[in-house]
Amino acid sequence: MAERAVPQENTGINTGIQQSNGPYPEATAECLDLEDSHQQGACVYDLCPGPSSSCMTTKELQQHWGAVKHRLKPVKLLFEIPSARTIAQHLSKYVVYQIVLIRSGSYDSKRVSVERRYSDFVHLHQQLLEDFSEELEEVILPRKLLTGNFNPETIWERRLALRDYLAQLYAVRCVRHSHHFLDFFTEPEQRRAHGLLRAGQFGPAVALLETVLELQEKMGGWQSPVLLVPTLCALTVCQRDLEEPESAFTMGQRALPTGTPGTQDHDPHHNCNTVVLLHTILQYTLRSDAGHQPHPEFSSRIQPEHPSSPLR
Numbered sequence: 001m002a003e004r005a006v007p008q009e010n011t012g013i014n015t016g017i018q019q020s021n022g023p024y025p026e027a028t029a030e031c032l033d034l035e036d037s038h039q040q041g042a043c044v045y046d047l048c049p050g051p052s053s054s055c056m057t058t059k060e061l062q063q064h065w066g067a068v069k070h071r072l073k074p075v076k077l078l079f080e081i082p083s084a085r086t087i088a089q090h091l092s093k094y095v096v097y098q099i100v101l102i103r104s105g106s107y108d109s110k111r112v113s114v115e116r117r118y119s120d121f122v123h124l125h126q127q128l129l130e131d132f133s134e135e136l137e138e139v140i141l142p143r144k145l146l147t148g149n150f151n152p153e154t155i156w157e158r159r160l161a162l163r164d165y166l167a168q169l170y171a172v173r174c175v176r177h178s179h180h181f182l183d184f185f186t187e188p189e190q191r192r193a194h195g196l197l198r199a200g201q202f203g204p205a206v207a208l209l210e211t212v213l214e215l216q217e218k219m220g221g222w223q224s225p226v227l228l229v230p231t232l233c234a235l236t237v238c239q240r241d242l243e244e245p246e247s248a249f250t251m252g253q254r255a256l257p258t259g260t261p262g263t264q265d266h267d268p269h270h271n272c273n274t275v276v277l278l279h280t281i282l283q284y285t286l287r288s289d290a291g292h293q294p295h296p297e298f299s300s301r302i303q304p305e306h307p308s309s310p311l312r
Helices: 034-039 058-071 118-132 152-171 179-198 202-222 225-241 245-259 272-289 296-301
Strands: 027-030 076-088 093-103 112-117
Touching: 076 152, 093 118, 093 152, 093 202, 112 118, 112 179, 112 202, 118 152, 118 179, 179 202, 179 225, 202 225, 225 245
Parallel strands: none
Antiparallel strands: 027 076, 076 093, 093 112
């Protein structure tokens, strides 16, 4: 007798904070709920495609959902502040904290980090309170100290407190969806990279932009992919001017699917025609370097229409 089909299993993942028991516990926050997984553009049902449940036996359904559970690992964002350093300038002295972000759920070999001052945390907290005062009633920013700021023991305690503060913020769904939280980790580096790009210092700009891109990808599971487009475009321009057409072409290809008009979350402020034109120029360059002669009509189409175009 044929086995009976059973209903499908719910694969929602709850949100919470976990602490380890070591001397330096890792602050973690579950970052996949059911709605978040849809915003990632990857529905759980697409991870393990199979036949319809109406025509599957009990054993087949068990095997199907076993494969889904195996592939869909809980994803967490881990915050660590492993070190801090004191900077003394002419009229000021302050501490900067190294923040490391690690994406769990799969092996993450890229431990990307940024440095922030305590005043940066204060600014973030003020911005978030303007939008989410009710949601952040129980999230307390470590208080400002008037004395003993540079004491090693005080710095150690502040590191742990700020790390836990970030994890508590990330556990609040509306906060981790806000642009303030993402900008806290990426905006300073992005601003410096754009300044270097305008100054023609493409090598240092690429190093900063790669850090920004890695941070955006780690935090962007719940964000629209279109947010990566400005960084990908800036990397494309830098690598083109560094005479690395293969790398520039790869970055341009990554930007095109998300930056093309008609995508779900398209931002009209992005100049997608420029991306397409630059990508076409890179295609032409690669074909020429490989010894292929493009069609004359193709060559004429890739010339910038205006002599002052930045793509010349």
